[in-house]
Every structure is written in C-alpha cells, then in structure tokens.
Amino acid sequence: MERRDFVANLGITLALACTAGLAACGGGGGYDNSTPPPPAGGGSTRLxxxxxxxxxxxxxxxxxxxxxxxxxxxGNTAADFAALSSTCTHQGCTVSAYNKTSGLIECNAPCGHGSRYATSGAVNTGPAANPLTAYQVTVSGNVLTVS
Ligand code: FES
Incomplete structure (x- = not known):
C-alpha cells in the first residue's frame, strides 16, 4: 500500500468510527454536553x-x-476582613486607598472626587450616593478567598 492509499483509507476509517460514535451517543443519557454547573458557593474567585x-x-x-x-x-477568620468592590459608585473610578487613621476607604483625585466609604461599604462622604458592593470572604487555613 502506498502512502497516499494509506492516508485515504485512514480517513475513511476515522469517518466511520466518528459516525458510529455519534450514533451511540445519540440515544440520550450517555453524554451531557451542557455547561457544567458553577463551583460550590455560588461564585467565582475574585481574589x-x-x-x-x-x-x-x-x-x-x-x-x-x-x-x-x-x-x-x-484573627484569621472571615469576620476579620472586609471585601468590597473597588469600583466607586459615583462615577466608576477605582477607589484609591484605605486610610488606617480614619478607617475609611477613599476615592481620591486624579480620578475620584473625594467620596469616602466605611468598611461595611456604606457611604460616609459623597458625592457617591450608593454603597460599595460587599463580597463574600472565606478563609481556609492561611488562604483567604473573595468571591
Ligand atoms: S468616582 Fe469616586 S468620588 Fe467620583
């Protein structure tokens, strides 16, 4: 058998095998091609x-x-941390810092306009009118995950 004939025969053999495989799976119940469910806990890891x-x-x-x-x-429990969206609710700038002295999250220039948020996400000082979105924190051993 020459190389060209071998390749042609291989192609036919593969085509038949694929057709047979699809027919076997077509009866239902064998293979679920749907999207897999999201991971337990309901969200993806943000950080x-x-x-x-x-x-x-x-x-x-x-x-x-x-x-x-x-x-x-x-401590090293979820209650020892606050995780919030870093997107300011005023005009969408990324908040710039957490001020240890005041205990407030700041959205400063050059992008921000001076809004301040508590670690709960609540607005302390405008112009932002809405709180930062709070995220879930889990701690396993020494690994903290925000989702
Ligand atoms: S975008 Fe944060 S204060 Fe304006």
Missing amino acids: SVNLNNELMAVGDAKISGGVILIRTGS
Missing part, C-alpha cells in the same frame, strides 16, 4: 490571598481584581 505574607496587620489593605480587601481584625 485569593496568602495570609502568611499579606494583610498581616490590622488596617492592611489590598486593591486588586476589582476588590478592596481590608484586614479589620487580628
């Missing part, structure tokens, strides 16, 4: 932090991935 080397002191904060994450307590 993951290793608490061994980040956010180690009360008042430490990180802004990343659309999230501002603030350590509000000294």
Whole structure:
C-alpha cells in the first residue's frame, strides 16, 4: 500500500468510527454536553490571598481584581476582613486607598472626587450616593478567598 492509499483509507476509517460514535451517543443519557454547573458557593474567585505574607496587620489593605480587601481584625477568620468592590459608585473610578487613621476607604483625585466609604461599604462622604458592593470572604487555613 502506498502512502497516499494509506492516508485515504485512514480517513475513511476515522469517518466511520466518528459516525458510529455519534450514533451511540445519540440515544440520550450517555453524554451531557451542557455547561457544567458553577463551583460550590455560588461564585467565582475574585481574589485569593496568602495570609502568611499579606494583610498581616490590622488596617492592611489590598486593591486588586476589582476588590478592596481590608484586614479589620487580628484573627484569621472571615469576620476579620472586609471585601468590597473597588469600583466607586459615583462615577466608576477605582477607589484609591484605605486610610488606617480614619478607617475609611477613599476615592481620591486624579480620578475620584473625594467620596469616602466605611468598611461595611456604606457611604460616609459623597458625592457617591450608593454603597460599595460587599463580597463574600472565606478563609481556609492561611488562604483567604473573595468571591
Ligand atoms: S468616582 Fe469616586 S468620588 Fe467620583
């Protein structure tokens, strides 16, 4: 058999195998081609932090991935952190900082216009009128996940 004939025969063989495979699956119940369900917990991971080397002191904060994450307590439980959207509700700027002294999240110039938010997300000072969206925090060992 020459190479050209071998390739042609291989193509026919594969076509028949594929057709047979599809027919076997067409009866229902064998293969579900639907979208897989979302992961348990209902949301995707927005931010993951290793608490061994980040956010180690009360008042430490990180802004990343659309999230501002603030350590509000000294433990390593979800209650020791606040996770909020970092998108200011005034005009959509990314908030610029967490001020340890005031305990407020700031949306400053050059993009922001001076809004301030509590770690609950509530507006402290406008012009923003609506709170920051709060996200779920889970802690497993030393890994914190925001979803
Ligand atoms: S966008 Fe934050 S204060 Fe205007």
